[in-house]
Amino acid sequence: MKQLIMLILIMLLAVFIFLDLHFKHNKSRAYQNDERWQLITIKAAKVMAIFLDSIVILLALAMTYFLLTDGGSEMMTISDAVSDAFYIYALKYPVEYCAYRYYDQVL
Template sequence: MFSQTVMLVLVIALGIGLFGNVFYQLGKSIKYKNDERWQLIQIKANKVIYWYQGLITTVLAIILVVDLFNPFQVSLSVSNVVLGAFMLLFLQYTVELISLMYLDKSL
């Protein structure tokens, strides 16, 4: 029951991040009329996403290597692994939204 509640909260937070990102970008694009400053902010936010994806890939590779040389076996269900991958994939929209908001205020 507890894990289902945590997953529900995470899915809601990820949905808010996804739709917040879309509406934030749309609103700011209209407000700034897609000028050079806004394009620079989007480029920098995309760099943050590339770093995030690289970090996730590196962490997963380390986990796979550690699991390869681990003397004991850890069994995970496929549904939990897919759900975790889903959460990490959609978390990038929340990271992008936060970076867009930060860069918009700082530049």
């Protein structure tokens, strides 16, 4: 069951990667890299920076909690840790795609 969920998540992330790249390519060609498109990319980059900073802060809080309490009684395998880190980092593609779509409509 866990492998099926991981496969679905990887396929969903692949779809968002494709959508993100396709959207950015089409819009940069349509706007011909004008000031509006540059403003959209700057705003989307700010959203991405906030998202990645939020992940770092949450991980730092979790590490602090586990260091100060006896929360380390259950061990996690390296494979699980790498998988979780991959999924957390890969969330940047749906966030980036949504930010581009939002700022393209708003601006």
